[in-house]
Amino acid sequence: GAGVSQSPSNKVTEKGKDVELRCDPISGHTALYWYRQSLGQGLEFLIYFQGNSAPDKSGLPSDRFSAERTGGSVSTLTIQRTQQEDSAVYLCASSFGRLSSYNEQFFGPGTRLTVL
């Protein structure tokens, strides 16, 4: 497809289980971002990948959160030992090149995670 895709669209899990969320960025986009959006709130930055540079992990809330980007394309966000406060919509975005005034971030539809 032409846009950013994310899977699954919805994920319900039990507290303590691990989850993996997938993001397929727009082809050719070198930058990829993960954000978290709690109900009715703004977006909270999690992690940023740019080309072959070391990722900016400054937004990850705890060591239970990790992400990787294989081959400069698909990215997986992993949350280990999920907690109820992890419930949120996880949004992925990609852009053609690093953040700048002319590199728009295109967002996927998000994965809604519910931890019971």
Added chain:
Amino acid sequence: TQLLEQSPQFLSIQEGENLTVYCNSSSVFSSLQWYRQEPGEGPVLLVTVVTGGEVKKLKRLTFQFGDARKDSSLHITAAQTGDTGLYLCAGANYGGSQGNLIFGKGTKLSVKP
């Protein structure tokens, strides 16, 4: 830590009314962006303002960047029901390894017929 305060958080108006949403910070940003988000979808970029004092118009929407590049506003003239949605402002700083946008908490706009 840079923060963006967005107000109001909720806004319910009648079709045809005008409204303004504000986005304020104590920090300077390289640019300010405004997004609109529909339920079940990701945010979609409306505009990017870069220069202090800049004003951009998109049909009935007017965006302004403060002279000091710390604040921005979104004004909608003669709101329509199709304007209903979540409006988000986001600040960006360029350069270095930092690549993230800093988002306000959003303004949930409801335009009633």
